[in-house]
Amino acid sequence: MGNEKFYTSVHLDESLCKGCINCIKRCPTEAIRVRNGKAVITKEFCIDCGECIRHCKNHAKLATHDSLDSMKDFKYTVALPAPSLYAQVNNIEDVDIVLTALKRMGFSDVFEVSAAAEIVSSLSREYIRNHKDQWPLISTACPTVTRLIRVRFPNLLEHLLPILPPMEIAARMARKRAMEKTGLPSEDIGIFFISPCPAKVTSVKFPLGYEKSEVDRVLAMKDVYPGLIQAMKDVVEDGQVEELSSTGNIGISWGGSGGEAGGLLTDSYLAADGIENVIKVLEDLEDNKFANTLSFIELNACSGGCVGGVLAVENPFLAKVKLKSLRKYLPIARTHDTPDDIGLEFTTDVAYEPVFNLGGNMAERLSKMSQLEELMEKFPGLDCGSCGAPTCKALAEDIVRGMARETDCIHVLRSYIRKISDGI
Amino acid sequence: MSEVKLSYTISGDDFTRAGEASGDVKSKLKVLGVSPDIVRKVSIALYEGEINMVIHAHGGTIDVTISETEITMVLADRGPGIENVELAMQAGYSTASENVRALGFGAGMGLPNMKKYSDEMSIDTRLGEGTTVTMKVFLQ
Numbered sequence: 263m264g265n266e267k268f269y270t271s272v273h274l275d276e277s278l279c280k281g282c283i284n285c286i287k288r289c290p291t292e293a294i295r296v297r298n299g300k301a302v303i304t305k306e307f308c309i310d311c312g313e314c315i316r317h318c319k320n321h322a323k324l325a326t327h328d329s330l331d332s333m334k335d336f337k338y339t340v341a342l343p344a345p346s347l348y349a350q351v352n353n354i355e356d357v358d359i360v361l362t363a364l365k366r367m368g369f370s371d372v373f374e375v376s377a378a379a380e381i382v383s384s385l386s387r388e389y390i391r392n393h394k395d396q397w398p399l400i401s402t403a404c405p406t407v408t409r410l411i412r413v414r415f416p417n418l419l420e421h422l423l424p425i426l427p428p429m430e431i432a433a434r435m436a437r438k439r440a441m442e443k444t445g446l447p448s449e450d451i452g453i454f455f456i457s458p459c460p461a462k463v464t465s466v467k468f469p470l471g472y473e474k475s476e477v478d479r480v481l482a483m484k485d486v487y488p489g490l491i492q493a494m495k496d497v498v499e500d501g502q503v504e505e506l507s508s509t510g511n512i513g514i515s516w517g518g519s520g521g522e523a524g525g526l527l528t529d530s531y532l533a534a535d536g537i538e539n540v541i542k543v544l545e546d547l548e549d550n551k552f553a554n555t556l557s558f559i560e561l562n563a564c565s566g567g568c569v570g571g572v573l574a575v576e577n578p579f580l581a582k583v584k585l586k587s588l589r590k591y592l593p594i595a596r597t598h599d600t601p602d603d604i605g606l607e608f609t610t611d612v613a614y615e616p617v618f619n620l621g622g623n624m625a626e627r628l629s630k631m632s633q634l635e636e637l638m639e640k641f642p643g644l645d646c647g648s649c650g651a652p653t654c655k656a657l658a659e660d661i662v663r664g665m666a667r668e669t670d671c672i673h674v675l676r677s678y679i680r681k682i683s684d685g686i
Numbered sequence: 687m688s689e690v691k692l693s694y695t696i697s698g699d700d701f702t703r704a705g706e707a708s709g710d711v712k713s714k715l716k717v718l719g720v721s722p723d724i725v726r727k728v729s730i731a732l733y734e735g736e737i738n739m740v741i742h743a744h745g746g747t748i749d750v751t752i753s754e755t756e757i758t759m760v761l762a763d764r765g766p767g768i769e770n771v772e773l774a775m776q777a778g779y780s781t782a783s784e785n786v787r788a789l790g791f792g793a794g795m796g797l798p799n800m801k802k803y804s805d806e807m808s809i810d811t812r813l814g815e816g817t818t819v820t821m822k823v824f825l826q
Binding site for chain 2: 414416417545548549550551614616618619620624625627628629631632635659
């Protein structure tokens with residue numbers, strides 16, 4: 263059961279891994295080690311940010327997601343495009359072309375996540391206004407950020423915005439609409455989220471803040487892309503564009519960094535993107551360094567926001583330009599009715615998971631910490647990664663946890679061998 | 687009884703590095719499994735102290751001892767000393783220069799916050815010689 267709690271979408275194809283140190287160096291939570299020539303991910307530490315996927319030159323790091331074939335598993339399917347999908351394609355002024363194309367690809371219906379995002383924006387505005395004691399509220403739309411906070415920033419858990427992410431609200435609304443429309447039982451309806459990132463896969467399999475996701479399958483944006491482009495060509499050629507979109511400026515903006523915060527219609531927000539920047543903001547927030555006039559903090563693990571996800575195709579910054587031109591002539595918002603018969607808020611607490619704890623009782627942990635400090639004196643401090651750990655400190659922690667040996671450090675090993683050879 | 691001793695040298699007048707020591711202590715306390723509310727108290731108290739040393743005293747040293755029952759932080763500097771401790775302890779009182787205030791520091795909450803977030807605090811200060819602030823936070 264314990265493993266389920268730390269499910270990760272990111273995983274390794276061992277046959278492709280050469281045991282280089284690119285991923286261990288890029289992992290923001292130091293979750294990866296190279297052992298016996300292969301990368302090993304510690305699931306408890308991994309927050310599914312996808313940085314290792316982004317940087318693995320051998321494409322050995324992969325995201326688990328569902329295949330397009332899984333559409334056959336259901337009698338009726340609904341595609342849930344993330345707003346970042348609209349920014350993957352060229353030269354469109356009308357979102358309906360993308361939505362119509364998705365239906366041509368075989369989906370029975372579409373439901374825009376960006377429409378649900380407008381509901382989330384409106385709920386957030388109200389929640390923030392009524393919960394000044396929790397300021398600044400921290401966005402929970404990026405599952406990687408929520409996962410990061412639960413393992414590293416226990417003091418900030420109380421600031422998490424307890425509103426379901428747009429994907430989830432979209433899924434619930436889509437299922438309800440499909441059941442009403444078709445009369446089919448829930449199990450015959452497949453809700454397919456088209457995702458820019460692996461973290462969304464994880465949040466579907468193991469959500470934080472609510473019991474169960476209504477999303478049935480998660481497709482990678484890059485897998486949908488080729489078929490989508492083809493279908494869009496057909497749509498444009500025959501001109502049969504269906505009127506499907508109900509998203510305005512706010513909903514579309516969610517696809518890029520600053521979009522969610524912009525939808526709050528306030529100035530007292532901070533928006534940071536890129537996992538290292540996110541960590542810096544959380545550290546400073548934890549240390550009380552921010553003025554308490556901030557009402558909201560939007561954090562996106564990927565640079566540029568969701569358009570920067572590792573399963574997205576387009577350059578994230580160009581994608582942001584496209585989002586901008588798409589929303590140019592749209593009204594502020596087009597989805598206004600908040601459904602009252604599906605849950606919209608968190609139903610479970612996000613609990614602190616002290617995974618980085620050294621283990622044992624306090625006396626044992628203190629002695630491990632002393633040992634760790636002594637080891638740090640012995641190591642060269644080059645953070646070369648040759649031992650398979652990203653830093654000398656990470657190796658020292660591995661050693662006190664019983665996961666590595668001192669002589670895994672080639673510099674320690676070399677002086678040890680020199681000592682022996684001098685003695686001969 | 688087992689304990690961990692940590693020592694930091696704080697360089698003066700470099701705001702970009704202020705917070706390095708308190709940040710390191712914070713990450714170590716988390717690894718040590720110290721409860722989140724205590725981690726918060728220590729890191730806020732220590733950060734305030736660290737900033738004070740940078741602003742007023744051209745740096746100094748921070749020694750932290752973590753035992754099974756308490757965390758002791760000794761912040762020693764060779765700065766100008768505090769002329770009127772009672773006044774300095776008042777919320778809002780500050781001697782910081784305009785330059786420093788322009789950076790957002792010098793709100794006069796340094797010492798008051800250190801006292802607020804620690805369980806015990808004592809100040810030993812001598813004009814022209816320096817100041818040593820000792821703070822304790824109990825783990826139980």
